[in-house]
Amino acid sequence: MPSLDIVGDDLKVELPSGETVRFAHLDYAASAPCAQAAADAVAELLPRYGSVHRGTGVRSQASTIAYELARDVVAEFAGAGDDHSVIFTRNTTDALNLLARALPPGTTTIQFDGEHHANLLPWPNVLRLPTPASPDEAVAALDRVLRGRALRGITGPAVFTVTGASNVTGEVWPVRRLADVAHAYGVRVIVDAAQLAPHHPVSLADLGADYLAFSGHKLYAPFGAGVLAGRTDWLDAAEPYLAGGGASAVVGDRPDDLTWATGPARHEGGTPNLLGAVALAAVCAALITADRDALHAHEQALLGRLRDGLRAIPEAVEVSVFGPDQPRVGIVSLHLPGHDPAAIAQRLGREHGIGVRAGQFCAHPLVRRLIGTAEAGAAEAGAAGAGTAGAGAAGAGAAEARECATATGLLRVSFGLGSTADDVDRLLTGLAAALRT
């Protein structure tokens, strides 16, 4: 039975006080630790490791079988059907870039502007909509744009690309509702599932997605593989992502005498990342059979504990796009008026043995907007004399605080499998101390 235990769960760090504590890793959204299932799968395959699709020896045969079995498992994890391909990539960024290059000529891309840069930057002919204030607004905005698409000159193929869960706020986007709108206008839907897949089942059919991208290193399989799963037709019609061996079926003597492969091989030029694919598939297999409800309940309990605890730390203001009640995965970002989040993150690491992330998380437009909103809220509360979260610090030096925070971003806390209530409690204690001393 593949195990979802975490490798290195008991990693210890020594604090300046001389005390040794378990490292509290609260930066899963950047890279999750390795699951035992992934490490075991790699260790098991290594003695038979060889080339994929390229040899007749026993190593090559075992490796080819392992690679294609991995594809089957990932296909099941992603709910891929007969008209879908599963392509192994390096990560989500690679998967989305691959897809961007495979879109038919003249495709228009529609998106909201709060996406991670991996889902913001690769696309052609982008129509970027302001990030909406609620899921209803998101659905209405997409509907409005698509209804008037002819006026905007969108006459050819179009795609709508959206994150499943925000890497900044953890909020889950209303993907299914958005997909229903997009499909009503014949627009295909791409879901960046980098942050959703580690926390929720991600089925193409259930999400209503035509394409799904995610990363192994965020899914407890840090061996350099990612996935693009989605409809085969455009992928087979596109130029290969990487020209070379594997992607080519027949190469003649003349430069133009060449037949490209179809199916996943077309976009997997060069020797594939066998160990990455096998590790990723092992975690997918473990998650397919896991009690996802129990995992979800554990994560939501930690989230509740963190957010409850944060109420006692008004210097830290939780940010959100859709408001505090929107369902979210185990990610919370905090605006720290008057403090440099990078310095606070460093102190958490050095003095408390806690790993978090500070910055703008490759989502610059969204983070800028969230900080602006938090600052405006604090200034408003300060002007009204209300002692609400952030108002005190903003009142003490709002201009200075705004400059500092805008320059350096937010502090992000994120967790997943293997995270404990003790991790959360230590974060709360450490954060309060770092902000107050």
Ligand code: PLP
């Ligand atoms: N999309 C989201 C929502 C992310 O959070 C990230 C990484 O943080 C990416 C895409 C890019 O993932 P990768 O760095 O694995 O390509």
